[in-house]
Amino acid sequence: MGLRNKLLQGAVVLALLAGVVPAVASDSPQMLKWADLIPKTAPAQPSKAKTFFGGSTPVHGDDAAPPPLAEGNFMSVKRRQPGSDRPPEVVADLDGKSVSIGGYVVPLDFDATTVKEFLLVPFVGACIHVPPPPANQIIYVKSDKGFEVGGMFDPVTVTGKLTTAVASTGLADAGYTIAADSVQPRTK
Incomplete structure (x- = not known):
């Protein structure tokens, strides 16, 4: 039973991290x-001399x-x-x-x-x-x-x-x- 609880806790932690990590990543600025x-869709600018x-x-x-x-x-x-x-x-x-x-x-x-x-x-x-x-x-x-x-x-x-x-x-x-x-x- 102890192993099952640890696996269940690990799964909960992973699920929480899966929900948190994208939120943190979306806060970082887009380069x-x-x-x-x-x-x-913008037309190409003609090159100038x-x-x-x-x-x-x-x-x-x-x-x-x-x-x-x-x-x-x-x-x-x-x-x-x-x-x-x-x-x-x-x-x-x-x-x-x-x-x-x-x-x-x-x-x-x-x-x-x-x-x-x-x-x-x-x-x-x-x-x-x-x-x-x-x-x-x-x-x-x-x-x-x-x-x-x-x-x-x-x-x-x-x-x-x-x-x-x-x-x-x-x-x-x-x-x-x-x-x-x-x-x-x-x-x-």
Whole structure:
């Protein structure tokens, strides 16, 4: 009878663990790659011509150079994004999920070296150069406590709750928003 009770207790423990482990696993953030933010039904973006230094060639409706900006006003003018004439194509299934994704910081709100609001982008220099990436490749991040910037070109990993709420900023529109629980430097 003692062996039977021990086996029964073991079965109960295993049943309890079977119910607990998935709950713990579902609490861990989903690791995302930038390609995960593009719906599978989205049309492929045509590749643009590259300049000698590897950046994209600016696209203007009439192929004329844009008018020069007064000194100091470069960051205040919103640039035209690919697909900016329609709502961003986002993956609706990601709305409300706890996620973790790596990228680069384009600061929006900072105090000295502490950044509280920023755009997370997939590559260095996105949103600084013309044109910015499509909205589904930009994430608006708000971190209540902020984080210390190591270097402008250092990658970070952001963990928090992702929503498909579009955020419009002076630099670009973001197709996703993250309320950051943590922003950590990423090892290369």
